[in-house]
Amino acid sequence: MKRLMRLRASQHLRDLCAETEFSRAQLIQPFFVVEGLKNEEAIAGLRGNVRHNIPSALRQIEKDLNDGVTQFLLFPVPAEKRDSGFDHRSTHQTISEIRRQFGSSLCLWIDTCLCSYTTHGHCAVLDERGIKLEETLDELAKSAVAFAEAGADGISPSDMMDGRVARIRTGLDEKGFEMVPVMSYSTKFASNFYGPFRNAADSAPQFGDRRHYQLDVRNRNDAIAASRRCAEEGADLLMVKPGMTSLDLIRPIHEQTGRQVGAYQVSGEYAGMALLAEQGLIKFEEALLETWHVFKRGGAQFVITYGARYAKQLGV
Numbered sequence: 001m002k003r004l005m006r007l008r009a010s011q012h013l014r015d016l017c018a019e020t021e022f023s024r025a026q027l028i029q030p031f032f033v034v035e036g037l038k039n040e041e042a043i044a045g046l047r048g049n050v051r052h053n054i055p056s057a058l059r060q061i062e063k064d065l066n067d068g069v070t071q072f073l074l075f076p077v078p079a080e081k082r083d084s085g086f087d088h089r090s091t092h093q094t095i096s097e098i099r100r101q102f103g104s105s106l107c108l109w110i111d112t113c114l115c116s117y118t119t120h121g122h123c124a125v126l127d128e129r130g131i132k133l134e135e136t137l138d139e140l141a142k143s144a145v146a147f148a149e150a151g152a153d154g155i156s157p158s159d160m161m162d163g164r165v166a167r168i169r170t171g172l173d174e175k176g177f178e179m180v181p182v183m184s185y186s187t188k189f190a191s192n193f194y195g196p197f198r199n200a201a202d203s204a205p206q207f208g209d210r211r212h213y214q215l216d217v218r219n220r221n222d223a224i225a226a227s228r229r230c231a232e233e234g235a236d237l238l239m240v241k242p243g244m245t246s247l248d249l250i251r252p253i254h255e256q257t258g259r260q261v262g263a264y265q266v267s268g269e270y271a272g273m274a275l276l277a278e279q280g281l282i283k284f285e286e287a288l289l290e291t292w293h294v295f296k297r298g299g300a301q302f303v304i305t306y307g308a309r310y311a312k313q314l315g316v
């Protein structure tokens with residue numbers, strides 16, 4: 001009788017046959033720094049994550065580094081919202097203070113978008129007719145250059161505007177940042193699973209939604225084309241988001257572009273597990289690890305997760 005169960009009978013045999021391995025070096029920890037924030041603020045649902053000011057972010061990074069986290073994704077949240085001519089001084093200060101304190105012991109990616117900067121919370125400069133694409137692309141390229149000048153290791157555009165990767169690449173190259181990589185949110189769906197994040201980043205749209213520029217979850221071809229286009233425009237790394245609802249796309253995107261593809265385990269996915277655990281219905285850490293392995297099995301090279309800082313205690 002064929003016995004597939006034979007090789008599952010002990011931990012040693014299961015480990016011998018494990019097809020996916022996970023390294024802590026392939027987990028990216030997001031964090032939020034809010035300009036002018038007096039004290040840390042809890043974020044509903046995002047266990048182990050708070051909104052930081054600069055000193056508290058520095059303390060958290062130190063702790064995370066001690067726990068073996070080396071990859072970080074900063075979401076800068078400026079105090080003053082505008083509709084154009086954005087001011088990057090507070091983000092510049094955050095990045096340069098992190099760099100000054102920790103040098104090259106961490107890899108610091110910067111989320112590059114306009115939704116935390118605008119009064120309306122959309123990812124673009126708008127006028128009464130809608131998105132002003134050229135002005136938006138200029139602002140994104142300026143942001144990328146400002147972040148690179150402050151000491152960012154990588155730029156991570158999350159806006160989903162046509163042409164942003166090419167414009168950012170050109171902007172960086174013109175200023176001598178040819179070696180700063182772009183990790184593009186290349187296949188990003190309009191989704192219900194971003195809820196907890198929007199509170200953390202002050203980025204909930206004040207009107208309408210983001211379906212004008214984010215992908216329609218019903219469309220596979222469009223989703224792959226979006227990543228392929230980012231690769232053609234010069235993105236070094238690609239990403240699917242939300243991870244859970246994009247599992248079927250990771251491997252095809254990798255095969256069609258030759259680029260490494262990561263999965264963003266978004267705030268709603270993460271908070272869902274945290275809330276289940278609060279109700280005593282699942283074990284949070286074990287569920288987290290389970291999902292990371294599934295992303296890996298699905299072809300993800302790396303995972304962006306609010307739980308990267310739990311990896312060490314999970315034996316990853």
Ligand SMILES: [Zn+2]
Nearest residue numbers: 113114115123
């Ligand atoms: Zn945005």
